[in-house]
Amino acid sequence: MRDSDLDEIRDLALFRDMDSEHFQNLMRGAYHQTFPPQVTLIEEGQQADFLHVITEGAVEMFARWNDRETTMAIVRPVSTFILAACINDAPYLMSARTLMPSRIVMIPGADLRKVFASDPIFAQAIVRELATCYRSVVRHAKGLKLRASKERLAAYLIRHAGPTTGVARFQLPIEKRLLASYLGMTPENLSRALRLLRDEGVAVDGLRVEVRDLAKLAAIARPNPLMDGAESCGEPDSNSHIRARIGSR
Amino acid sequence: MRDSDLDEIRDLALFRDMDSEHFQNLMRGAYHQTFPPQVTLIEEGQQADFLHVITEGAVEMFARWNDRETTMAIVRPVSTFILAACINDAPYLMSARTLMPSRIVMIPGADLRKVFASDPIFAQAIVRELATCYRSVVRHAKGLKLRASKERLAAYLIRHAGPTTGVARFQLPIEKRLLASYLGMTPENLSRALRLLRDEGVAVDGLRVEVRDLAKLAAIARPNPLMDGAESCGEPDSNSHIRARIGSR
DNA sequence: GCGCGAGGTTGATCCAAGTCAAAAAACTAC
DNA sequence: GTAGTTTTTTGACTTGGATCAACCTCGCGC
Incomplete structure (x- = not known):
């Protein structure tokens, strides 16, 4: 080794x-x-x-x-x-x-x-x-038990937006199909849910995500340290090394 | 103490x-x-x-x-x-x-x-x-992610039926409203799901449950040690002392 | 006994989410 | 580049499960 x-x-x-x-x-x-x-x-x-x-x-x-x-x-x-x-x-x-x-x-x-x-x-x-x-x-x-799928997605996006205020840009660390499965929904549904979040200022292009209004997302996700806290272990993606690699497309 | x-x-x-x-x-x-x-x-x-x-x-x-x-x-x-x-x-x-x-x-x-x-x-x-x-x-x-609610209920019943073969009789250890919440469904839905399981030989009277055909239930629940295994911690009811108390009504 | 309240059931209705199918887009290998 | 596979999106449809409301039933206190 x-x-x-x-x-x-x-x-x-x-x-x-x-x-x-x-x-x-x-x-x-x-x-x-x-x-x-x-x-x-x-x-x-x-x-x-x-x-x-x-x-x-x-x-x-x-x-x-x-x-x-x-x-x-x-x-x-x-x-x-x-x-x-x-x-x-x-x-x-x-x-x-x-x-x-x-x-x-x-x-x-x-x-x-x-x-x-x-x-x-x-x-x-x-x-x-x-x-x-x-x-x-x-x-x-x-x-899984308390949030609906749209809310789970919103919460996921907020967790990955980092502590930014204002506009957040980041890249989904995994394929959407996997994200859907992780979040407990079908790929079709994830796609639709992302579409619905467009009204909330979420723009998606491939794996690139832009959250224009974190407050609006937060109104849906109602993030809460007791569900979205940082002591992570297996959350995709728990580490930051991917985020660091984001370039322009 | x-x-x-x-x-x-x-x-x-x-x-x-x-x-x-x-x-x-x-x-x-x-x-x-x-x-x-x-x-x-x-x-x-x-x-x-x-x-x-x-x-x-x-x-x-x-x-x-x-x-x-x-x-x-x-x-x-x-x-x-x-x-x-x-x-x-x-x-x-x-x-x-x-x-x-x-x-x-x-x-x-x-x-x-x-x-x-x-x-x-x-x-x-x-x-x-x-x-x-x-x-x-x-x-x-x-x-929660892999089974539908009816399947979760069936699996729960099988876990609590004990290792009996043939007919199993036992008492639900908690109110149905709590069981529903634990299983991730509404009380109304639990009630309906129990009704559906009647065709599978499940008779419910209050908290008393009689499973007449474990095999039929198992066909729905498809129990599996990797989901229904016994190393329990917080499963209602993990302990046997309630089961011991069951009398006739 | 009666009245009350909580839990449970039932039915009607609604909606979120799954399914199926097909097209579009993205990626892979050649 | 092209062909072929996989992922993603979209639309139409179905369905599981939630919601709402009414009603029943059981346990309990008076």
Whole structure:
């Protein structure tokens, strides 16, 4: 594994404060692999053998039932996924696939559990990470139950507009089809909902979005830290590195 | 606090294996209080000052947004709630109210975090508890996104029918209005959905339910351990003590 | 017993969102 | 560039589920 990768992983909240030796123990048994797009990394139901850390690219977490499929989260570098299954040594509840060429560190679950048992600092970090993930899913569930689809979309746009006042410009971090699935609606409906938001000053061109009147959007989304808060974990897109890349079209 | 209560709390997975002294430290600062029904114990948005443990009664976890309200979980003795907010020292994402006269232990969050930092066994237990809660919400979210309301209801009934083969009889652990909210539908719709399930051999009289043909229900619910699995946390009703009480009407 | 209020059911109606189909646009590979 | 695939949009239609309103029923206090 490259040193620069190691440094990046080490810098994650999960690993930052832990004992160096323990970190090395974790990394010794770890693989760092590059995957092409559209590769299934994890199939739900499988036993959780590895904690995954994405260092490059993007991964979709999704779930299937009865021929239906839904996007549960998009994971971006650098962060971990399926920590909970790993800790509980239980089957994955979600599947994961790469959305683009991606590099993934895979840390054996057994090592994880071993180090976690012997390093209290690490255990604390895990707890914090888990609690954050938990809160993130609760937010997602609240959104699904309390907001209508148009409201969910508006809230999503506001979250991604950043703390701008006035006009916000940004790029959708994922395909609309995925965004629709994440937000719990059909692509057709997302398209129509975006159209409806035109009256609220939202202009969409491909993936580029311009929000001309945040206040108007906020009147629909009624954003609320208890649903739209920033402690994120799997919100597409939780990281800012995409936003930084936006150029003119 | 009564010794019998202490024993019961001590027997929770969360506290079972921890150091005795640490347990005492936790309990020293704890209050054990009895509340009448319909008392709001926690208001979402408040700072998480106490970990709550319910020892008697029932508590509804719910969330509000914009005049709408939804039931997120029902907590039964003996189990904890709002662990995640406490650990992260963050605002509660959900409110809690008693559904019946209930006894609640309140453990100061600061004590919790202190003990959690010094007792690795306890930290592990917290991790396991959190991971389980996390997985439970993921299941809930999957159900909301992948299943239609009739399917959610069917799945709920099957989960509560127990592992019976043939005819199952049991009692709904909560009012239908709450069940509807938990399942993400209106009371009217729940009523209609139950009516539709009559053709599938489901007979309902008040809170008493008789499932005459589990296979037929299963054909609708398509139950699946990855959505309906047993590692529960907040599923109404996760505990069996109510089922034990069912008598003839 | 009666009256009252909350929970539950039912029916009529409405609307949001899903489905189906087809066209348009965007991206890919050659 | 072109052909072919995938995504996105749009329109017409259907439907699941919400809403509104009336009514029933059960539990409870007097």
